[in-house]
Amino acid sequence: MTTTPPQQPPHHHHHNNNPILTLINQPIKWLKNLSTTLTPSFIAGVILVYFLDLGFSGSYFRVVSDFYWKEVHKLTPSHAQFYVGMYYIPWIMRPVWGLLTDVFPVAGYHRRPYFILSGIVGVGSTMVLMSDLTASSVLALVCMVGVSTGMAIGVVCIDACIAKNSSLVVEFAADLQSLGGFFASLGALVGFASSGFFVHHLGAQGALGLLVIPPASILVLGFLIHDVRITKTTQNIDSEKVVEKVRMAIRNMYTTMKFPQVWKPSLFMFLSYALSYSTHEGHFYWYTDSNTGPGFSKEFVGMIYAIGAVGSMIGVMIYHKYLKEIPFRKLLFSIQLLYATSGVLDLMFILRWNLKLGIPDAFFIIMEETVLHIISRIRWMPMLVLCARLCPLGIEGTFFALLMSIDNLGSLSSKMIGGVALHLLNVTRTNFTNLWLAVLVRNCLRFATLLLIFLIPNATQYDVLVPTSKSSSIRNSGVEDLALELVPLNEKLEI
Numbered sequence: 370m371t372t373t374p375p376q377q378p379p380h381h382h383h384h385n386n387n388p389i390l391t392l393i394n395q396p397i398k399w400l401k402n403l404s405t406t407l408t409p410s411f412i413a414g415v416i417l418v419y420f421l422d423l424g425f426s427g428s429y430f431r432v433v434s435d436f437y438w439k440e441v442h443k444l445t446p447s448h449a450q451f452y453v454g455m456y457y458i459p460w461i462m463r464p465v466w467g468l469l470t471d472v473f474p475v476a477g478y479h480r481r482p483y484f485i486l487s488g489i490v491g492v493g494s495t496m497v498l499m500s501d502l503t504a505s506s507v508l509a510l511v512c513m514v515g516v517s518t519g520m521a522i523g524v525v526c527i528d529a530c531i532a533k534n535s536s537l538v539v540e541f542a543a544d545l546q547s548l549g550g551f552f553a554s555l556g557a558l559v560g561f562a563s564s565g566f567f568v569h570h571l572g573a574q575g576a577l578g579l580l581v582i583p584p585a586s587i588l589v590l591g592f593l594i595h596d597v598r599i600t601k602t603t604q605n606i607d608s609e610k611v612v613e614k615v616r617m618a619i620r621n622m623y624t625t626m627k628f629p630q631v632w633k634p635s636l637f638m639f640l641s642y643a644l645s646y647s648t649h650e651g652h653f654y655w656y657t658d659s660n661t662g663p664g665f666s667k668e669f670v671g672m673i674y675a676i677g678a679v680g681s682m683i684g685v686m687i688y689h690k691y692l693k694e695i696p697f698r699k700l701l702f703s704i705q706l707l708y709a710t711s712g713v714l715d716l717m718f719i720l721r722w723n724l725k726l727g728i729p730d731a732f733f734i735i736m737e738e739t740v741l742h743i744i745s746r747i748r749w750m751p752m753l754v755l756c757a758r759l760c761p762l763g764i765e766g767t768f769f770a771l772l773m774s775i776d777n778l779g780s781l782s783s784k785m786i787g788g789v790a791l792h793l794l795n796v797t798r799t800n801f802t803n804l805w806l807a808v809l810v811r812n813c814l815r816f817a818t819l820l821l822i823f824l825i826p827n828a829t830q831y832d833v834l835v836p837t838s839k840s841s842s843i844r845n846s847g848v849e850d851l852a853l854e855l856v857p858l859n860e861k862l863e864i
Contacts, residue, residue, distance in 0.1 A: 382593035390706065390781060391815040409533050410594075412548070416518040418588065419549040422520055425557015426491075426583040428678065430520075432564035432671055433580075434513060435653050439798075444507045447792035451648040452510055454784030460777035464622075466525040467770030472614050474525040476783050480526050484591030485706050487526070489586025491519025516580060522588045525770050532769035535757035539864035543830050548754045551682060565671025588687040622771055630826050630834050631759050634697075635775050637754055637824035641705065642779030644814040647787040648807045651796045655719070656734075661801050663730040676735050677742040684746025697751050698825040704748045705822070709815035711744050716812065719805045752776070755825075758834050787811075 404412045434456075438449040466483070475482035494515025503509035531549065535542035567576040626632055655662040656670055665673065692700055714737040717723055723733040756772040790810065794803035828834060 377769070385583060399544070400548075401539065403548065406538060406541065407545075411530060412535065413798075414443055414527055414590075414594070415545065415549055416552050417586070418523055420552040420556040421583045421586055422487075422523045424553040424558075425560040426516075426520055426556075426580060427553075427555035427563050428560030428674065430516060430560075432561060432578060432674060433568055433573060433576045435650070436568045436667065437509075437577065438506075439654065440573050442469040442509065443798075444506070445797050446650040446654045447788045447796065449654075450647070450784055450788035450791060452506075452513070452788070453650065454781050454788065455510060455514055456517040457777050457781035457784065458514060459521040461774045463521060463770035463774040463777065464767055466522050467529060467767035468615065468618060468686055468702035470526055470529060471764070471767050472618060474599055478596045479599070481591050481594055482595045484587055484594060484639060485524050487519050487522035488521070488584045488586075488588025488591060489519075491516055492581055492588065494519065494582045495577060495584070499574065500582075503574075510534040512631035518586075519584045519587070523584075525676060528773065530602050530770050532757050532760045533762075534761055536762050536859065539758075539831060542757050543689070543693040543750075543754050545756065546750060547685055547693075548686075550753070551749060554678050554685060554746070558675050561671050561678050563671070563672035564674070565666070568671070569667040571831065584707060592607075618764050618767055621761070622768055625759075625761050625764075625768060627769075630828075633824040634752075634826060636754055637701075637821050638756075638772075639779040639782075640821055641774050642776065642816045643782035643786065644818050645708075645783060646811055646814070647783045648671075648791065648804065648811060649781075649784075649787070651787075651791050651801070651804050651807060652719075653716075654796075654798060655801045655804060658799065658801070661797070663734070665730075665734075670733070673734055673738055677738040680739040680742030682744040687743065687752065688747050688750040691832065692747065692751075693754070696827055696829050697755055698822060698827045700751050701748070701825050702819065702822045704744065704751075704816070705819055708748050709812060709819070710814055712808065712812035715808050719801075719808060754830050755834075758830060759813050780805065845857075 399413060433506070434453070435449070440454060444452065470479055470483045494512045497503065497514070498509065498512040503512060531545050535545055563579075564576070567579060571578070626635070647844075656665045656673070657667075658664060718730075718733055718737060723730065756769060759772060760768045765857045787807075790807045791804075794807050796804050796807065826832075826834060
């Protein structure tokens with residue numbers, strides 16, 4: 370018995386010296402630490418929703434729907450880009466979903482019914498998409514938006530919980546975003562990697578069938594999540610009181626939004642996305658064109674995006690390991706500068722300079738996607754942390770949803786402006802002569818965004834950004850004492 374203790378320390382010492390074991394143990398310890406502090410079910414919930422709903426569904430949906438519009442409905446790049454822009458509408462409506470879950474319980478539950486609704490909408494829309502009813506591109510678009518709505522509602526429910534925990538346990542704000550970001554990227558990797566294969570073998574319409582899996586999982590999750598049922602007294606709240614709660618929630622959001630430290634970063638977030646307009650559909654049509662473009666196969670297009678998802682995961686790890694302590698303004702200025710500079714890679718590829726340098730298309734696109742996604746994810750992470758830190762206690766679910774909808778409005782604007790640019794420059798299904806010009810103008814606008822960096826607070830993630838008196842007054846107003854609690858059940862969640 371006395372010999373056992375001396376034997377154990379050397380064993381542990383050796384254990385820690387093994388780099389592979391250390392690499393495996395570190396994330397496990399980190400997850401255990403998060404679970405101990407914030408309850409295991411909440412962490413499991415974040416992983417499932419972010420991995421399956423946001424990561425896999427979002428990425429798989431993106432590639433398959435691009436092929437769907439190109440091959441089934443024969444749309445031009447600018448039209449396809451307008452259609453794809455519509456997917457953002459349910460995400461812009463995040464505050465509405467947030468308000469519904471915060472203020473309108475169904476059968477005494479605040480979260481369960483909305484997870485179930487998310488699943489039903491997603492499954493229903495996918496089933497219609499697979500049928501012959503979608504010969505009309507308008508009905509097909511309505512179903513695509515339906516799929517997107519299912520994703521958005523599920524994500525809003527889990528985001529409310531993340532925002533609440535970020536406000537209550539400040540030191541884990543960045544960790545929660547890293548956890549969600551990592552699993553969203555992992556899900557995206559799986560979605561992108563499998564998308565080309567399924568489109569090739571099942572056709573664009575048949576491949577959409579796999580999109581049933583994520584909403585079906587969220588549907589099941591809605592029945593399993595432990596959601597504290599509100600008391601009889603609270604249940605008998607009359608309609609006037611509900612209206613009063615909505616009114617107070619909106620008033621509190623408006624009051625908070627008036628703080629310069631809240632509206633300024635929100636404006637920066639919107640403009641940084643809108644100004645860097647998207648030329649994605651132009652690139653996609655060009656990638657798959659064998660006459661003027663590189664003529665990549667369906668499988669390879671999926672792999673290109675999958676490699677980008679690996680880049681996103683690397684970006685999350687770099688941010689988590691080395692950058693999360695850097696003040697927001699300094700970090701965002703540096704990364705925006707890098708982001709603008711990296712746009713030159715796009716330009717090089719479209720002008721085929723890579724071939725003049727003797728770099729094959731496949732190698733160049735893999736390198737480009739990795740670099741661009743690492744930078745984009747590092748740029749995105751501090752914005753997420755900043756949003757979570759700007760949420761006042763009591764309305765964090767709705768307010769985080771509001772901030773995220775501003776971000777999605779920026780993405781929608783980016784798609785629409787990009788669609789107009791492609792249309793004006795006459796980029797069609799077969800003519801890509803002016804695609805380089807669209808990319809050049811976009812790159813210049815990315816550099817112009819650097820002039821707006823003063824809108825970002827010169828603070829770290831640990832600084833108080835919203836005055837605590839404001840938070841407590843919102844909390845005391847009773848707008849929301851309804852935390853989203855995912856209590857120990859076997860859940861896995863995902864983005």
